[in-house]
Amino acid sequence: MSKIYVTGIGPGLYEHMTEAAKASLADADIIIGYKTYIDIIKDLINDKEVLSSGMRREIDRCEKALELAEEGKTICLVSSGDAGVYGMAGIMLEIAEAKKSTVEVVIVPGISAANAAASTLGAPLMHDYVVISLSDLLTDWAVIEKRLNCAGEGDFIIALYNPKSKGRPHNIEAAQEILLKYKAAETPVGIVRNAKRKDESYVITSLDKMKDADIDMFSMVIIGNSKTYITEDHLKMITPRGYVL
Amino acid sequence: MSKIYVTGIGPGLYEHMTEAAKASLADADIIIGYKTYIDIIKDLINDKEVLSSGMRREIDRCEKALELAEEGKTICLVSSGDAGVYGMAGIMLEIAEAKKSTVEVVIVPGISAANAAASTLGAPLMHDYVVISLSDLLTDWAVIEKRLNCAGEGDFIIALYNPKSKGRPHNIEAAQEILLKYKAAETPVGIVRNAKRKDESYVITSLDKMKDADIDMFSMVIIGNSKTYITEDHLKMITPRGYVL
Structure with a gap:
């Protein structure tokens, strides 16, 4: 019986x-993923069979992966960052469970977008945080x-995924408004665009000025706690x- | 001027x-770390100079790293998991800042213990979570x-670091009691010991039975949300x- 790797390829x-992520790509007969992520790893794929599809086709991709694995193929389903954080791990396991499949599903962890962005900003996630x-x-x-x-x-500390997109331009402002009830206006906020990809950029600002910064769907927003x-x-x-220096 | 890498070596x-983590080890003149983590990477160090020390010597290690970097050495300060999550990134940057050092400090992210444990358990961190x-x-x-x-x-969803040690055997019970005020008794709980190290083991239990499980300082505890x-x-x-299947 064959298997499905759900692989976190890391930030980029x-x-x-x-x-382990590279080994799962190498071991696969067929690589399946959202086309933006396939582009990121294209130099690692060589001449393997690739099935890429557009956004919001997650269920289709998992069903296809399962179908091909049932036929005996080894599949690598790629996810950016960590597959287990808003990635493909959950939906793949959910579908395998719903279909009572006996295909082995192996989750290969990756550097998550929050961890990648944090390393660029310094050390914002050094205490208890939410994602x-x-x-x-x-x-x-x-x-x-x-x-x-x-x-x-x-x-x-708060790491915000999907802070803004064309379809939801105002959620970040609503979040800012809520957080200003609890956090000081000058609370540090780091915004990293394309964290650990080429063309990475970042700004450090404050909670009250956060919404004036350039934020889009490629951004990770990290808001400090009262000590940041x-x-x-x-x-x-x-x-x-909390160390005493 | 030389530099200090603060490197997350991942789970083990x-x-x-x-x-990037391996490259930072290779680039360093001197590797500094808690001895347990130095042991983990000993096959990657070859004949480099190593300064290892015991638990709770974090400040000493950072001061030593800075001192040697000021002398022109390239240092790799190792941290397990991700250096930016309860690791060495914060204290190293704090000390460099306090001493107004101009040494470059580069944070190299790693797979965090929570992400590693989650991948072993399936996909528990697929929605908003706290660490x-x-x-x-x-x-x-x-x-x-x-x-x-x-x-x-x-x-x-909740990922608990440092759930139990000899010095604090009862914190996990106190945490359980608090969480039972909000979460159902049958809420799934995964406990992974030595996640993505050799001798990894795990159990899946429920919130009301959590404290009967074997939990120690090598364990990561992940408690589900109401949908897990x-x-x-x-x-x-x-x-x-939240996909509709």
């Missing part, structure tokens, strides 16, 4: 991909709103762990 | 380490308690993203 640059997606495509906005309130109340500070050169953001 | 197995450390060595217990309450209130379920074979834990 090959140097931040793991050996929230602002996309209300699959989640009710009321749930997201509630979680933003809880994250603010708990003085967590910006270095004197304004290039890094640090959340102290 | 080399296959889950990135190329909380139960160690009250550097954080007041009242803060941890408050955050557990907020995490429960927000129906977040366990597969029929009881081998995987999945949190749905």
